[in-house]
Amino acid sequence: MVLPIYVYGAEVLREKAKEVDTDVPGVKEEISKLVSDMWETMHKADGVGLAAPQVGKSIRVLIVDGTMLSKDMPELDGFKRVMINPVIKEESEELIEFNEGCLSIPDVNAVVERPRKIKVSFTDENFVLKEESFDDFACRMVQHEMDHLEGILFTDKAAPIRKKMLQSKLNSIKSGKARPTYKIAK
Helix, strand or coil, X not given: CCCCECCCCCHHHHCCCECCCCCCCCHHHHHHHHHHHXXXXXXXXXXXXXXXXXXXXXXXEEEEECHHHCCCCHHHCCCEXXXXXXXXXXXCCCEEXXXXXXXXXXXXXXXXXXXXXXXXXEECCCCCEEEEEEEHHHHHHHHHHHHHHCXXXXXXXCCHHHHHHHHHHHHHHHCCCCCCCCCECC
């Protein structure tokens, strides 16, 4: 089921998401259904990543899918992950910049600096604990979505002058004037 995407100004995007306790009866089934809905929602909106807070659920679940970018970035071929309770274990000192966008902040982009490499511990869609290292764009995708779990938006990390330049667009989104091609929460 395609879920509405919460946009800039929604309180859920600023909350620190709660950890998922997969030992509670019924939680695994709920998470599996949510993840399925998130995949459908993300693909319908032409996104490459989505975190649960973006669909109104303040829990530590995210998905990323770089396969649609693999023509330009062959290293993303087959890069598709579900991450439950992800935690960054290591990050490189080397930083790289890239122009980012977000389904929760339609039609806004900003250059963001992030570590080039990270190592993440997470539970996958089969509820198996894993640890994996990511670099370059895969690393950026994971970090962007993990920020959502902390209540951080990519615009928070933009240069101060860029933030000022974006403020009127952000205010417009917050006041309900955003009209993306995908379903948004009212």
